Amino acid sequence: MTIEIADSGITDGQKKQIAGLRELFATTNRRRLIVCDCLTLLAEREEGTTNGLIPFLETMIDPAASVVGVYHTDQATLHDRSYHPVPLVLVDSAATAVIVVRSFEHILEERRARGRSREEPAFGVEQHIQGIIQGVNANGLEGLTMRVEHRQRTGKAIRESYYLLIRPHTSPPLTKLPGKIQEFITLLDDHPLLRPEFAAEVEKIREREENATFDTGLTDRQRRDRDGVVLPYYDAQSGMSDGGRILYDMGSEDDFDDEEDEV
C-alpha cells in the first residue's frame, strides 16, 4: 500500500495507518520491504527539534523490516544546526548498504577524458553554467551504473561498481561489439564499452557514428599513396650516423669564428 506523506508532515490519519500496518505485521512474522522514494522531502519536515526522518524511520524500522530510501544529493538540506549531523550523514551512518546511482554515459565520458589526460567533465548543476540544471545523457534508458557499498555485520565493507540493465541495448556502439550484456546486473568493468580490449574498436565506431558526416578512415589505396609521399628534408634524416649536428651553409657575409664555429 502507498502512504502519501502530507505537506505538513505525518498527519494523525497517516500515523494511524502506519500503526495499523505495524499491528498487522506483528501478528505475522513475514519479512517486509518498505520503499520511500524521497527521503529528502521527508527530511525537510520538522518534527519538534529534529528533522522528519528520524520519527519516520523510528515508526517503520524493526528487525523484520528493510527500508530502501532515495536521497537526492543535489538538494541542500535546510537542517544545518552546527552540532547536528545533516540528514544525509545521518542516513548514511545508519545504512547497511549505500548505492550511488549514476548515468552510464557520464561515467563513460569521464573515463574517456581520463584516458586522454583531460580534465574530467562535470554534468548538470556542477557545470556552473547559467540555466543548466540537468546534463545531457542523464537518465539513460538502457542502463545505469551503481556504486555499491555493502556494510557487513563483521564491520567489513565491500565496495563494487555494477551496471544495471534497464532494457536490451539498441544503440550502435554496443550492438556492434562481440560482448553483449544479458544479465540484469553485471560488474561495471565487464561492460563491453569499458573493456580495454574493445577500446580501439569502440573509438572507431563512435567516430564513424557520431562525429563525422564523412569517413575518417583510409582506404588501402589512400594509405599506399600517403606512404609514398616524400616529405621535404626526408633525405637529410638518413645517413646522419654521427649524432645531432647543425647543418649550416655559410653565407658570403658570415665571418668564421675559431672559438665558436668548430666544424
Add this chain to the structure above:
Amino acid sequence: MSTCKRVPTALEPYLSLPPELSLILVTGTIACTPTWLLSRFAGATLSQPIDDSTPDEGEARKPETAVVLVSWMRDERFWKTEIRRTTGLDVVKAESQHRFAFVDCLQAPIPTTDLSQQDSVSAGTDQVFAHINATLTKFSSTSTTPRRILLILDQPDVLTGTGTFGWHNLHGITQKLRKQVYATVINCSADLPFISVSAAAVKDARTGSRTATLHTELERHTANYRVQQAHIATFVMACRELATGAAKDVSGVLRVTRGGGIYNVLREDPEWVDAFKETEVLYLVGRDGNVKVFERGASESG
C-alpha cells in the same frame, strides 16, 4: 491551419500533448525568458481540432484538449496577446468554448505566512491551492465531453522567492494540482544564483564537507524546488544564453533532456520514450513572434 505553421517542426514532438500525468519543466534565464515556449505549448494544445461529430453508438468521443494557464509573473493581457501573436490562435474564442482559462496569481493576494508555524503554512498552501483549483473544477464541470487539461504554471517559484513557502510546501501544492489535470508544464528561472547551492550540495555529499550551509536558506529553498521538479519531470526544456555571448542571429540555446520521470512513462508507453530524443538546438525569436530553430553551426531555417 496557420497555427501549425508557426510551430517549428524540430520542436513539434516536444510540444504535442505528452503522456498522461507528465510533468514538463521549462527553465529560462534572465536573458532567455521562455515565454515563447509556453505560449507554443498552449498553442499546440489548443490547435488540435475539436471533434464536433456525434460519436457512433458505443464509441467514446475523442477527448477535447484544453489549457489552464496560471501565472505568477505576468498578467492576463500579456499572455493573451503573446499567445495570439505567436501562434495566431484566437484566445477569446477558445475561452468562450471553455478550452482556455487564465488564473491570475500576480494580482491575487499572496498569503502571509510564518514559516516556523506549521498551521500558518498549511493555511497558506490551502489558500493558493483553492484559488487555482476553483478555476480547474469550474472549468471541467462546464464540459460534458471528457477533456485533457494541460496545466501551465508560469513561475510558481515566486512563492519560495518571497519567503511565503518552503520548497517542500510549494512542491506539495504543485503535486496536488498535477493530480487534477492531464499533464503539467512548470516554468522556473534557472539563473546561476538560483541553482548554485545544488552544486555545493553534490560536492558536500561526495566529500563530506558542509559548503552548502554557507548559502542562505532562501537559496536552498529556491534551488531545491527546481531540482526536485527536474527529478520528477518527464523531460526538461532549458533555455539559456549562448556561452560565447549575445549574438544578433541567435536568441539562445534550447536543451531538451530526459528528466527522472521518464522511467514512469517507460513502463506504460515505451514507444513514446523511444521516439523522444534529447537535443540541443539554437533558436531565434523574431520581432514578429516567429521562432526559428536550427542546429549549432547551421544557418537559420524552419
